Amino acid sequence: MSTTALPTQSSDFPAWYGEVVRRAGLAENSAVRGAMVIKPYGYAIWEAIQRELDDRIKATGHENFYFPLFVPGSVLAREGELVEGFAPEVAVVTQAGGKKLEEPLAVRPTSEALIWSTYARWVESYRDLPLLYNQWANVVRWELRPRLFLRTSEFLWQEGHTAHETEAEAVAETLTILHDVYADTIENVLAIPVLRGRKSESERFPGAVDTYTLEALMRDGKALQAATSHYLGQGFARTFDVRYTGRDGSERYPYATSWGASTRLVGGVVMAHGDDRGLRLPPRVAPQQVVIVPIFRDDDRADVLQTAAGVAAELRAARVRVRVDDRGDYRPGFKFNEWELKGAPVRIEIGSRDLAAGAVTVARRDSGEKRQIALPRVSAAVEELLDDIQRSLYREALHEQKRRTLHAPRGYEEMVEYLRDAAGFVEAPWCGRRECEIRVKEDSSGTIRCLPLDEEPTRRGTCVCCGRAAVAFPVWAQAY
RNA sequence: CGGGACGUAGCUCAGCCUGGUAGAGCGCUGCCUUUGGGAGGCAGAAGCCGUCGGUUCGAAUCCGACCGUCCCGACCA
Numbered sequence: 375m376s377t378t379a380l381p382t383q384s385s386d387f388p389a390w391y392g393e394v395v396r397r398a399g400l401a402e403n404s405a406v407r408g409a410m411v412i413k414p415y416g417y418a419i420w421e422a423i424q425r426e427l428d429d430r431i432k433a434t435g436h437e438n439f440y441f442p443l444f445v446p447g448s449v450l451a452r453e454g455e456l457v458e459g460f461a462p463e464v465a466v467v468t469q470a471g472g473k474k475l476e477e478p479l480a481v482r483p484t485s486e487a488l489i490w491s492t493y494a495r496w497v498e499s500y501r502d503l504p505l506l507y508n509q510w511a512n513v514v515r516w517e518l519r520p521r522l523f524l525r526t527s528e529f530l531w532q533e534g535h536t537a538h539e540t541e542a543e544a545v546a547e548t549l550t551i552l553h554d555v556y557a558d559t560i561e562n563v564l565a566i567p568v569l570r571g572r573k574s575e576s577e578r579f580p581g582a583v584d585t586y587t588l589e590a591l592m593r594d595g596k597a598l599q600a601a602t603s604h605y606l607g608q609g610f611a612r613t614f615d616v617r618y619t620g621r622d623g624s625e626r627y628p629y630a631t632s633w634g635a636s637t638r639l640v641g642g643v644v645m646a647h648g649d650d651r652g653l654r655l656p657p658r659v660a661p662q663q664v665v666i667v668p669i670f671r672d673d674d675r676a677d678v679l680q681t682a683a684g685v686a687a688e689l690r691a692a693r694v695r696v697r698v699d700d701r702g703d704y705r706p707g708f709k710f711n712e713w714e715l716k717g718a719p720v721r722i723e724i725g726s727r728d729l730a731a732g733a734v735t736v737a738r739r740d741s742g743e744k745r746q747i748a749l750p751r752v753s754a755a756v757e758e759l760l761d762d763i764q765r766s767l768y769r770e771a772l773h774e775q776k777r778r779t780l781h782a783p784r785g786y787e788e789m790v791e792y793l794r795d796a797a798g799f800v801e802a803p804w805c806g807r808r809e810c811e812i813r814v815k816e817d818s819s820g821t822i823r824c825l826p827l828d829e830e831p832t833r834r835g836t837c838v839c840c841g842r843a844a845v846a847f848p849v850w851a852q853a854y
Numbered sequence: 855c856g857g858g859a860c861g862u863a864g865c866u867c868a869g870c871c872u873g874g875u876a877g878a879g880c881g882c883u884g885c886c887u888u889u890g891g892g893a894g895g896c897a898g899a900a901g902c903c904g905u906c907g908g909u910u911c912g913a914a915u916c917c918g919a920c921c922g923u924c925c926c927g928a929c930c931a
Contacts, residue, residue, distance in 0.1 A: 599931065
């Protein structure tokens with residue numbers, strides 16, 4: 375644990391991010407370039423995210439299964455767009471068991487190929503549909519410019535793979551996942567507001583008909599793709615020869631979806647809520663929601679510790695995740711700083727002054743506000759406080775997102791400048807042509823993050839880039 | 855893969871120019887003292903100076919090759 379101050383977000387955001395991740399004990403680089411070690415505190419946050427996602431995945435009717443890490447090269451190669459899209463990032467095992475393999479094995483960058491080659495045997499009749507499955511897995515996409523949690527060569531995620539009788543049903547599935555699983559978790563648990571939208575063709579998942587995305591704004595003005603849900607049409611079914619007999623007796627191809635959310639979300643929590651003192655964790659994902667720091671001298675030690683234990687027990691009974699930091703070797707000031715760095719939402723200080731008042735001192739991490747609360751009221755007050763912090767973090771992030779969204783830039787120059795400075799989101803009309811997308815990217819490093827789903831279909835305008843009639847009003851930003 | 859920088863203690867780095875006993879801060883261990891916003895004292899452990907080769911009586915230091923890492927560009931959940 376370092377004792378010096380963090381770099382500030384405004385002076386050097388990437389340095390701030392790296393230091394927070396390291397010092398808070400979330401993760402560190404490993405012996406393998408680009409692959410990280412997720413440390414217990416970081417993994418606990420991931421476990422909370424996992425639990426919330428998994429509950430919602432199951433609540434929407436899905437079951438978990440598990441497919442192997444290795445994909446025969448020939449299977450991966452069958453889906454042309456998929457191979458093409460992932461080719462540079464795929465790691466391949468060519469040797470095992472002490473000799474060269476007859477057929478190289480790809481380490482999965484995603485599992486559509488292996489799963490759909492298997493679905494070919496699982497789907498014979500319309501009675502076998504839909505298949506509503508998900509897996510929790512690690513995947514490997516070799517990264518040239520890795521960053522902890524945001525871009526690592528190996529990461530953890532869940533990938534859902536479903537098969538449906540009709541297009542309408544598959545599209546509905548894609549949107550259910552986007553809204554009821556991903557947006558619900560990210561907004562209500564991670565307290566990060568998201569834009570819900572569709573990807574432009576250039577940003578679409580290889581092999582997808584449509585990619586839906588959730589885009590979140592980080593505190594440095596860049597966008598983070600927080601989760602994606604793909605409508606895959608019948609392409610994978612045709613490629614892997616998945617056919618079934620329909621209700622009318624004719625042979626049909628099912629419609630596919632796939633969807634994923636990864637450990638990148640941990641980085642999103644850091645970058646969406648963190649401040650110059652460190653992490654600010656939403657209570658619903660905080661490994662420790664309340665940390666009690668006892669402050670004592672030799673003569674009142676027993677009293678203070680006993681009161682701390684009593685408060686902790688009461689909070690635990692109310693299902694609050696609480697820890698008494700009774701480490702004797704560190705002074706209170708050190709612990710305050712450390713738990714602020716680690717983002718614990720609530721800190722309770724108990725010392726002689728509090729004992730005399732029959733109270734404890736409660737500090738909230740999000741605002742820094744500190745006040746005394748009488749002992750009998752502690753449990754109720756803390757529960758209320760945790761709810762309030764959860765809501766406040768979301769409100770603050772939403773306010774920030776709105777404040778940093780530029781609607782209808784006056785012209786191309788204003789848009790490009792805004793994007794180049796990574797000032798936030800820009801909503802601007804677009805003609806739908808790839809070349810305008812490319813030009814904006816070359817001029818500003820900004821890209822189309824999504825075409826928002828709630829866009830009014832009747833809106834008119836002219837492309838911010840070329841002046842042709844606009845077909846959409848995408849949101850643009852620099853992206854992670 | 856192009857351009858740039860750097861490899862010395864767990865971490866951050868000094869020493870190299872001008873060759874001659876391996877250094878600092880933080881961290882770590884022990885003891886003492888402290889505890890309401892990052893305490894202090896004393897003692898201690900810790901190094902293949904990235905690797906290989908060359909020059910030299912002698913190389914962390916000079917030369918060469920290799921390996922690795924980081925930063926900037928093209929790709930990306």
